[in-house]
Amino acid sequence: MKQIPASLLTLVAGIVITLISFWVGSHNNLLPIQASTAAPAVDSIFNVMVIIGTALFIIVEGAILYFAIRYRRPKDDDSDGVPLEGNLQLEIFWTAIPAIIVIGLGVYSVDVYREMGGLSVGEHAMHSSMMMGQASSTLVAQAPSDVVSDVPTLLADASDDDASTAKYGFGAAPGAEEQAPDVVVNVTGMQFAWLYEYPNEDDLMTAELHIPVNKDVQLNLEATDVIHSFWVPAFRLKQDAIPGKPTQLRFVATRPGTYDVVCAELCGSYHGGMRSEVIVHTEEEYQEWLVEEMEYAMGSNDEGAIASASAALPVDTTQLSTAEYLAPYSEEWGVSPTHLPQHDHHSGHHGM
Ligand SMILES: [Cu+2]
Numbered sequence: 231m232k233q234i235p236a237s238l239l240t241l242v243a244g245i246v247i248t249l250i251s252f253w254v255g256s257h258n259n260l261l262p263i264q265a266s267t268a269a270p271a272v273d274s275i276f277n278v279m280v281i282i283g284t285a286l287f288i289i290v291e292g293a294i295l296y297f298a299i300r301y302r303r304p305k306d307d308d309s310d311g312v313p314l315e316g317n318l319q320l321e322i323f324w325t326a327i328p329a330i331i332v333i334g335l336g337v338y339s340v341d342v343y344r345e346m347g348g349l350s351v352g353e354h355a356m357h358s359s360m361m362m363g364q365a366s367s368t369l370v371a372q373a374p375s376d377v378v379s380d381v382p383t384l385l386a387d388a389s390d391d392d393a394s395t396a397k398y399g400f401g402a403a404p405g406a407e408e409q410a411p412d413v414v415v416n417v418t419g420m421q422f423a424w425l426y427e428y429p430n431e432d433d434l435m436t437a438e439l440h441i442p443v444n445k446d447v448q449l450n451l452e453a454t455d456v457i458h459s460f461w462v463p464a465f466r467l468k469q470d471a472i473p474g475k476p477t478q479l480r481f482v483a484t485r486p487g488t489y490d491v492v493c494a495e496l497c498g499s500y501h502g503g504m505r506s507e508v509i510v511h512t513e514e515e516y517q518e519w520l521v522e523e524m525e526y527a528m529g530s531n532d533e534g535a536i537a538s539a540s541a542a543l544p545v546d547t548t549q550l551s552t553a554e555y556l557a558p559y560s561e562e563w564g565v566s567p568t569h570l571p572q573h574d575h576h577s578g579h580h581g582m
Contacts, residue, residue: 247288255281265485265510266465267403268346273466275335275342282331344404346467351401351478396450396478399469403482411448411480413441419451419458419471422500424491434523439508442516443486449479459495462508468494483510 255277264270343349402409416427417439428434441447451460451471460479461468464487469479493504511519 247285247292250288251281251285254284261466262463263485263487263489264464264466265483265487265489266462266467267482267484268400269464269466269484271342271345275338278338279335282335347400347403347480349401350404350407351396351399351480396476398472398475399451399478400467400480401478402446402480406446409446412445413447414450415439415441415447416450416452417460417471417479419453419460419493419497419504421455421498422493422504424458424460424493424504424506431520431524432527434520434527436523438506439491440516440519441483441508441510442513443483443510445513446480446482451477451479456497457495458493458497458504461492461494462489463492464489465508470495483508486510486512486515 258277258280260280261273261276264273401407402411414429416429418425418427423437424439426436426439428436439449449460449469451469453471453473455473457473458471459468460471465481465483467479467481469477471477487510489508489510491506491508493501495501497504
């Protein structure tokens with residue numbers, strides 16, 4: 231039988247590996263549903279990395295298996311292996327290929343990041359500090375010493391002004407920098423809950439995030455205690471909430487539904503329970519929800535509003551009467567709450 235040339239075998243192997251890798255990359259099914267404009271861009275770079283990873287896996291593991299079988303030690307062969315040392319061409323080759331891959335992925339990821347608005351947040355802050363830089367250098371160049379001494383004060387003022395605007399996070403999509411967002415929600419992370427406040431809706435407060443579909447939404451994130459991270463896997467978006475440093479997350483949800491919000495920064499003993507939901511409504515549903523919530527909040531009496539709001543919010547157990555505190559357990563024990571001890575004098579709500 232005539233020997234098949236090695237170059238031909240390599241070519242065929244290369245084609246087969248490429249086809250398998252592309253197939254695995256585009257059918258990996260590893261990611262959740264896509265529910266924001268950022269998701270397709272993030273998924274495409276993820277899939278490219280899976281394609282490259284699959285090819286490398288097949289080549290490396292394939293070579294190990296092939297060599298282990300093809301060059302296994304024959305029976306009764308106790309001789310040494312062939313001494314091999316150094317191969318400059320091979321070393322250049324296996325340094326250059328990963329370098330090209332890593333640089334390519336780096337450029338690609340910056341492009342995806344830009345598309346998501348990662349480069350447009352804090353533009354105001356950047357502009358003003360750049361302008362200050364110019365102003366101060368002209369002052370230094372032309373002015374007498376008393377003006378120059380004012381420069382640090384001017385710079386300090388500028389940075390004070392910027393303290394209230396987020397410099398970190400995700401801003402408007404490219405081309406939409408001049409447009410104001412359709413919906414603004416202030417998000418506060420605390421041990422161990424997310425709180426949502428709608429500044430344009432009479433500071434309405436909720437424990438889940440409600441937003442309309444296909445609208446430009448801006449979240450202003452902050453934290454009251456430690457660093458938390460606001461992560462919506464279905465949106466492919468994650469942004470830290472940092473005490474004292476406001477951050478921003480601007481996005482467009484593209485699919486109505488209910489999606490998980492997960493805290494992705496280890497923030498204490500109940501970090502694992504720091505979950506919430508984002509509900510993406512159609513425009514009409516969102517307006518209906520708003521009206522309903524506003525009616526709730528401004529309800530016939532204030533106590534009712536507080537009760538309905540607090541039902542959804544984390545409970546401060548120190549403010550509860552004994553009967554209220556035990557109510558969830560009494561059901562489990564088969565005891566009527568009215569039979570529970572009523573030691574404290576303010577247990578006026580017992581039996582509810
Ligand atoms: Cu947290």
